[in-house]
Amino acid sequence: xxxxxxxxxEPNRRAILSLLATSERSVGDLEEELGLAQPSVSxxxxxxxxxxxxxxxxxxxxRLYRIRPEPLMEIDAWxxxxxxxxxxHLDALERHLDRIDPPKTTRRKTSKRKA
Amino acid sequence: xxxxxxxxxEPNRRAILSLLATSERSVGDLEEELGLAQPSVSxxxxxxxxxxxxxxxxxxxxRLYRIRPEPLMEIDAWxxxxxxxxxxHLDALERHLDRIDPPKTTRRKTSKRKA
DNA sequence: CAGTTATATTCCCGCTAAGGAATATACGCA
DNA sequence: TGCGTATATTCCTTAGCGGGAATATAACTG
Numbered sequence: 001x002x003x004x005x006x007x008x009x010e011p012n013r014r015a016i017l018s019l020l021a022t023s024e025r026s027v028g029d030l031e032e033e034l035g036l037a038q039p040s041v042s043x044x045x046x047x048x049x050x051x052x053x054x055x056x057x058x059x060x061x062x063r064l065y066r067i068r069p070e071p072l073m074e075i076d077a078w079x080x081x082x083x084x085x086x087x088x089h090l091d092a093l094e095r096h097l098d099r100i101d102p103p104k105t106t107r108r109k110t111s112k113r114k115a
Numbered sequence: 116x117x118x119x120x121x122x123x124x125e126p127n128r129r130a131i132l133s134l135l136a137t138s139e140r141s142v143g144d145l146e147e148e149l150g151l152a153q154p155s156v157s158x159x160x161x162x163x164x165x166x167x168x169x170x171x172x173x174x175x176x177x178r179l180y181r182i183r184p185e186p187l188m189e190i191d192a193w194x195x196x197x198x199x200x201x202x203x204h205l206d207a208l209e210r211h212l213d214r215i216d217p218p219k220t221t222r223r224k225t226s227k228r229k230a
Numbered sequence: 231c232a233g234t235t236a237t238a239t240t241c242c243c244g245c246t247a248a249g250g251a252a253t254a255t256a257c258g259c260a
Numbered sequence: 261t262g263c264g265t266a267t268a269t270t271c272c273t274t275a276g277c278g279g280g281a282a283t284a285t286a287a288c289t290g
Contacts, residue, residue: 001276001277002126003124005120005123005124008120009120009121010278011117011118012278014193021196021200026236026237027237027238028235028237036279037279037280037281038237039238039280039281039282040279040280042238043238043279045237045238046239058287060236060287060288061235061236061237061286062235062287063237067200069200072194072200072201073201075190075194076198078129079194081133082136082182082184082187083191085136085182085184085187086187086188116246116247125247141266142266142267143267152250153268154249154250154251154252154267154269157269158249158268161268161269162247173257175257175266176258176266176267177257177265177266
């Protein structure tokens with residue numbers, strides 16, 4: 001599990017990071033919110049911790065995990081070389097995401113979609 | 116090979132994308148510049164193409180590959196939720212990257228590093 | 231200290247993905 | 261049409277990852 005990129009290749013780990021993006025959480029919190037088995041959560045947290053994505057602090061009998069931004073910044077930095085490719089046509093992503101995950105609510109601009 | 120994140124987990128694929136970031140290239144170009152075997156390059160390109168990261172056009176007997184930005188934009192969009200975490204201390208990345216890849220040239224500001 | 235809760239670790243299994251070698255296909259040109 | 265070059269595909273093997281179940285450790289509470 002070398003690079004930061006490999007770490008976030010795992011969907012459950014991304015889900016953990018997304019949850020931690022808003023506030024720190026305990027292992028049990030994550031277990032419940034994600035519907036994962038507890039060992040699974042602990043194992044993913046271990047990977048994330050060893051890769052520098054999270055750190056933990058102790059709160060009585062539980063451990064609260066929070067995000068460390070550095071590896072995410074590294075990924076952000078890698079994307080820099082490509083940003084000029086989409087600084088122009090900024091709505092290509094919108095169309096792309098719509099294909100991935102169908103638009104339930106209108107994505108800005110009250111679009112007349114297909115109608 | 117579901118997500119865009121899994122695609123860029125592979126170092127050689129990231130290398131291919133980085134090369135294509137500057138200009139389109141043929142399979143042979145990539146083979147040479149990366150020192151990979153030709154089948155390996157073709158296989159990675161196939162993965163990248165099927166995931167929407169690249170597209171190809173035909174130029175006489177070779178195929179020129181170029182980047183399609185959408186999947187990269189998707190990753191960029193995912194990072195959005197974390198950006199507020201580092202909008203403050205902007206130099207944490209610098210330190211982080213220095214640990215990953217030792218600083219040969221001084222990274223801005225003529226730092227007095229450890230001396 | 232015993233019991234309980236919270237988290238971590240270990241072991242085993244199945245799967246997938248990457249690499250190498252060989253081969254197939256496609257295309258251009260004489 | 262036959263050769264050479266460029267690229268794609270297949271087959272095989274191997275390594276590593278994620279999941280589940282069981283178990284271990286740690287820490288609080290009475």
